[in-house]
Amino acid sequence: ETGVTQSPTHLIKTRGQQVTLRCSSQSGHNTVSWYQQALGQGPQFIFQYYREEENGRGNFPPRFSGLQFPNYSSELNVNALELDDSALYLCASSLIWGGATDTQYFGPGTRLTVL
């Protein structure tokens, strides 16, 4: 059984650019959630994807968007990058069953630096 994987591990961009981060969910899981963790803070929920559709969204602007593919992997896209977007981006996979989301397992994260 493979765990949650993310790519790339590190990324440096400049303001105004666009970035795509990728996540492969754990085997048997059907849901992917994305979180942003700024330095010294707890992770903040960006959105969740289930059955290839956005299943809920946190307090993030529309320039944060995502996709989920039939194999349950996912992408996070951020347009018009700002300095405050510099953070660790965590992907978590889980299984929705019985009307609830089971424990979320986190990937290793992508460290994004915006200059």
Next chain:
Amino acid sequence: ELKVEQNPLFLSMQEGKNYTIYCNYSTTSDRLYWYRQDPGKSLESLFVLLSNGAVKQEGRLMASLDTKARLSTLHITAAVHDLSATYFCAVDRGSTLGRLYFGRGTQLTVWP
């Protein structure tokens, strides 16, 4: 919005000592999680607490949940250096939206 508060935010303790980390949350929640994060690393799931009075133990760590008080504790017994990390509590509402609300984390340093 659901708020999660942890205290202390920083904890420095000597090996062999005991201590407790507290996690309070603002509204009814179905589940509470404890995660560990090493510097520059991802989150490792430690415990999931599902009901009032739940207690779980793994090694030197024991977590408990009081849903009436909206309080969870993570108790550290006879700390060792390997426990040095940041510990987060997180809650969700148990719906199909598995949105986790995290505390700011407790940075634990265990010294000889």
